[in-house]
Amino acid sequence: xxxxxxxxxxxxxxxxxxxxxxxxxxxxxxxxxxxxxxxxxxxxxxxxxxxxxxxxxxxxxxxxxxxxxxxxxxxxxxxxxxxxxxxxxxxxxxxxxxxxxxxxxxxxxxxxxxxxxxxxxxxxxxxxxxxxxxxxxxxxxxxxxxxxxxxxxxxxxxxxxxxxxxxxxxxxxxxxxxxxxxxxxxxxxxxxxxxxxxxxxxxxxxxxxxxxxxxxxxxxxxxxxxxxxxxxxxxxxxxxxxxxxxxxxxxxxxxxxxxxxxxxxxxxxxxxxxxxxxxxxxxxxxxxxxxxxxxxxxxxxxxxxxxxxxxxxxxxxxxxxxxxxxxxxxxx
Amino acid sequence: xxxxxxxxxxxxxxxxxxxxxxxxxxxxxxxxxxxxxxxxxxxxxxxxxxxxxxxxxxxxxxxxxxxxxxxxxxxxxxxxxxxxxxxxxxxxxxxxxxxxxxxxxxxxxxxxxxxxxxxxxxxxxxxxxxxxxxxxxxxxxxxxxxxxxxxxxxxxxxxxxxxxxxxxxxxxxxxxxxxxxxxxxxxxxxxxxxxxxxxxxxxxxxxxxxxxxxxxxxxxxxxxxxxxxxxxxxxxxxxxxxxxxxxxxxxxxxxxxxxxxxxxxxxxxxxxxxxxxxxxxxxxxxxxxxxxxxxxxxxxxxxxxxxxxxxxxxxxxxxxxxxxxxxxxxxx
Numbered sequence: 001x002x003x004x005x006x007x008x009x010x011x012x013x014x015x016x017x018x019x020x021x022x023x024x025x026x027x028x029x030x031x032x033x034x035x036x037x038x039x040x041x042x043x044x045x046x047x048x049x050x051x052x053x054x055x056x057x058x059x060x061x062x063x064x065x066x067x068x069x070x071x072x073x074x075x076x077x078x079x080x081x082x083x084x085x086x087x088x089x090x091x092x093x094x095x096x097x098x099x100x101x102x103x104x105x106x107x108x109x110x111x112x113x114x115x116x117x118x119x120x121x122x123x124x125x126x127x128x129x130x131x132x133x134x135x136x137x138x139x140x141x142x143x144x145x146x147x148x149x150x151x152x153x154x155x156x157x158x159x160x161x162x163x164x165x166x167x168x169x170x171x172x173x174x175x176x177x178x179x180x181x182x183x184x185x186x187x188x189x190x191x192x193x194x195x196x197x198x199x200x201x202x203x204x205x206x207x208x209x210x211x212x213x214x215x216x217x218x219x220x221x222x223x224x225x226x227x228x229x230x231x232x233x234x235x236x237x238x239x240x241x242x243x244x245x246x247x248x249x250x251x252x253x254x255x256x257x258x259x260x261x262x263x264x265x266x267x268x269x270x271x272x273x274x275x276x277x278x279x280x281x282x283x284x285x286x287x288x289x290x291x292x293x294x295x296x297x298x299x300x301x302x303x304x305x306x307x308x309x310x311x312x313x314x315x316x317x318x319x320x321x322x323x324x325x326x327x328x329x330x331x332x
Numbered sequence: 333x334x335x336x337x338x339x340x341x342x343x344x345x346x347x348x349x350x351x352x353x354x355x356x357x358x359x360x361x362x363x364x365x366x367x368x369x370x371x372x373x374x375x376x377x378x379x380x381x382x383x384x385x386x387x388x389x390x391x392x393x394x395x396x397x398x399x400x401x402x403x404x405x406x407x408x409x410x411x412x413x414x415x416x417x418x419x420x421x422x423x424x425x426x427x428x429x430x431x432x433x434x435x436x437x438x439x440x441x442x443x444x445x446x447x448x449x450x451x452x453x454x455x456x457x458x459x460x461x462x463x464x465x466x467x468x469x470x471x472x473x474x475x476x477x478x479x480x481x482x483x484x485x486x487x488x489x490x491x492x493x494x495x496x497x498x499x500x501x502x503x504x505x506x507x508x509x510x511x512x513x514x515x516x517x518x519x520x521x522x523x524x525x526x527x528x529x530x531x532x533x534x535x536x537x538x539x540x541x542x543x544x545x546x547x548x549x550x551x552x553x554x555x556x557x558x559x560x561x562x563x564x565x566x567x568x569x570x571x572x573x574x575x576x577x578x579x580x581x582x583x584x585x586x587x588x589x590x591x592x593x594x595x596x597x598x599x600x601x602x603x604x605x606x607x608x609x610x611x612x613x614x615x616x617x618x619x620x621x622x623x624x625x626x627x628x629x630x631x632x633x634x635x636x637x638x639x640x641x642x643x644x645x646x647x648x649x650x651x652x653x654x655x656x657x658x659x660x661x662x663x664x
Contacts, residue, residue, distance in 0.1 A: 024360065025353040029542060032534045036542055201537075202364045202530040210361060210368055 007148035014303035019068020100287035108284035118298035119240035339480035346635035351400020432619035440616035450630035451572035507613035
C-alpha cells in the first residue's frame, strides 16, 4: 500500500457556538466561493460543544483572531492511504477499519497522536508536523511513502527526514479508556458534485449558520438522546457531508449521493471530557476491535471529542464490545 | 387614484463598507431565509459610500448595534399609489414620473421630506411618521386614501388623523439645486420569482458581500466614470434588483427578468454632499421636469445620496435639462 503525505499545512481550530455569527463572512467564502480563495482543504463540523474548523494556511488567513476562536498550536499534515492494487484485502470494510492495523495501531504504539478526518472519499490521518517517527514507523509496516511536492508525489524514506531518529522501542503504556456516548440519531455520509453546490447553498447555509439555538446550554445537550452533529468538507475539490437523517430531509434528494448500499450509520462519541491533542491511542482503541470484527467505521475527530460512525446493523455488537472494553480493561 | 398607506414601520440605516462582514449573518437571513424571519420589507443598496438598508422593525431587530451601523432616527411609513382603473392617463412613462405631479410635487410644497424607493413592481414613497400633512395634502389631489390595518385597506380622511392640523399655506421656498453626477454604466431593473432565489444565492452573495474591495477609497470613487450601485429588495414577497450590466452578466440570463422592452437605464446621482433626511423637494426637482417631458424614471434614495434612473435613450435630453436647471435657477 502507498502512503501519501499531502501538501497541506493544516490548522485545527474551534469557533464558539455564540461566536459563529462573527465568522459567517469568511466561512461562506470558504465553502461557496472557490474563485475567491486559494484554500484547498476545508472542513467544518458542528457538534453540541462548538464548531471545529480544520483548514490549510490559506484558509486560516481568512479567520480573524477573536475571543470566539481557539487555535490548536500545531501545524498538522494529512496522510492518506492509497491502495495501489497490489494489496490483497479480504475485508469489505470501509473507513478507518481498513487502516486500523496498518497505520493507526503502529502510530499509537509509537506515541504519535492523530486527528482523524474521514470523508465520503477517503480517510485523512492528520499528524503533527514532525514526520520522522511517522515515516520510520510506517516504513516498517511495508508502506511505500510518498510526499506531495508541488502536485507530484516523491518517494521519501526515513533517512531523508531525520538521521538521528531513535525509534521508540517501548510498548505504549496502557491507554486511558474514555467514556462513550451512543446517541440515537442515524447518520448519512454523502457527497455532492461541486458544480451543484450552489443548488443547495441556501439550505446548507440555513443548516450550518441558522439552525442552532444559541441559547442551547452545551452541558445540557450531553444528556440528549440525539446529538447535534453536522460536518461539511471541501478538500481538493471533493465535497463530503455527514448529517443525521433529520438534516438530510432538508436537502433535495436528487443532489446528494451516498454509496449504493445507502447505509445509515450510528455514532459513538468518545470522551467524557475534552480529549485534547496530545493523547495517543484513542482512535486505535476503537478501530482495533472494529477491524477484528471487520466492521466499517468512519472516524471524525473534533476539537473536543472524537466520533466514530459504525453501520446501523452493527451498533449492538459495537455497544457490547465497548461495554466489555470498559468493564474489563485489556491486560496485554 | 388610490393611495395606500402600507402597514410597515420602517427604519433607514447605513452599514459602513468595512463593517459589512459583521452584518453578513443577519443580512443573509433577511435575504434568503424567509422562514426564519417575520421581516416583510427589506431593501439593501450598495453605493460607493456605504450600504443602505431599509427594513421594517422585525428586520431591524436582527441588526446588532455597532459602530458600523448608522440609524436614521425616524420611523418611516411607505405610501404606494395604486391605479384603480378610473384614472385616464395618456402617459406611457413608468416610475416616479407617473406620480411626480400628483404626489411628489404637492408633498414637496408642503415641506414633507420623502425617501423614495422605486422597485421593479412599484414605487414606495417613504414619509416620516406624522401623516396628517400627507393625508390632507393628497386628499386635495383627489386621492382616495386607504390605510392598511391587519391586511385590510381602510379609508382614512384628514380629520381621522389630526383635528388641529393646520395646512401650511405658504409656497415652498426655493429649493437648493444639488450637483449631479452621471456615471457611464448602464443599469437594469429586474425581478425574480422568489422560488428561484436559491438558484442565484451564491452569485448574489458573491456580488453583495465579496465583490467590493474594502481598500477602495470612497472619496476617490467619486471621480469614477462607473459607479458601484447594486440594489436588492424583498418587499411583501416581491423581489426587485437594480444592477449595472457588468453585474448582470454574472447571473444566469434565464432567471432574472425585466420588462418586455428590456430597456437599459442611466443614472443621475443627486448630491455633492450627503443629502440628509430633512430637506424636501429633492425628488420633485428632478421628477417634475421629467414628467413634463414624459420621461420614465426610477428613483432610489440611499443614506447619503439620491439616484434617478432614466432610459438610456433619454440621457442626452435629461443631461441638457439638468444643466439648464443648474445654470438658470427657475424664477417662479
